Amino acid sequence: MGPKPRMVTAARKRQIAEVTVDIVAEYGVEATTTSRIAGAAGITQSALYRHFTNRNAILLAALDVLYERIHAVIRSSEEGTVRDRLRAIGRFHSEIVSSDRSTFVIPLFEFLAASPEAGLRKSLRVHQLSVIRELADIIEQGKTDGSIREETDSEQLAWELHGVYWAEDIAYLMGIRQFITSGRSTTMLHHILEGI
Numbered sequence: 001m002g003p004k005p006r007m008v009t010a011a012r013k014r015q016i017a018e019v020t021v022d023i024v025a026e027y028g029v030e031a032t033t034t035s036r037i038a039g040a041a042g043i044t045q046s047a048l049y050r051h052f053t054n055r056n057a058i059l060l061a062a063l064d065v066l067y068e069r070i071h072a073v074i075r076s077s078e079e080g081t082v083r084d085r086l087r088a089i090g091r092f093h094s095e096i097v098s099s100d101r102s103t104f105v106i107p108l109f110e111f112l113a114a115s116p117e118a119g120l121r122k123s124l125r126v127h128q129l130s131v132i133r134e135l136a137d138i139i140e141q142g143k144t145d146g147s148i149r150e151e152t153d154s155e156q157l158a159w160e161l162h163g164v165y166w167a168e169d170i171a172y173l174m175g176i177r178q179f180i181t182s183g184r185s186t187t188m189l190h191h192i193l194e195g196i
Contacts, residue, residue: 082142
């Protein structure tokens with residue numbers, strides 16, 4: 001067998017961003033060094049810089065990958081009424097978090113805890129607002145099809161739903177899984193959705 005073929009640039013950049021998410025989850029943002037990233041990606045540091053101009057660019061690409069995973073949870077349900085979809089999104093989030101299959105909770109909170117000097121806050125804000133916007137757009141669909149009251153403030157409701165997801169994430173990080181397994185978060189979601 002000959003040498004492994006080289007990855008195309010886009011695939012290699014994606015691979016680097018994905019391994020960076022894993023490293024952030026394990027070591028935190030500050031300890032996610034270019035040396036660790038290159039090692040995990042199976043390339044040299046000089047090869048790493050052929051794909052990214054600096055460490056910050058790598059971290060921003062990793063943040064993009066992380067939020068793709070979060071958006072995938074939101075898009076996990078396309079069937080039924082909007083209320084059904086919102087319940088399904090909540091259920092899927094609960095299942096992922098309570099089963100240890102989450103590929104976004106730990107790295108997300110590591111990114112959130114990064115120092116301001118890391119330069120990630122603006123990108124985090126943009127990404128987070130895109131999540132709220134996507135949820136609000138789903139809610140707007142419900143207002144259009146009549147499954148959600150027209151006077152419902154879509155953005156407010158999106159933040160309330162997201163508050164339940166964050167509560168689950170924090171409970172998971174603290175090892176308080178009974179918040180999810182006992183149905184408390186599901187009850188919170190139910191109360192929110194019954195009000196619309």
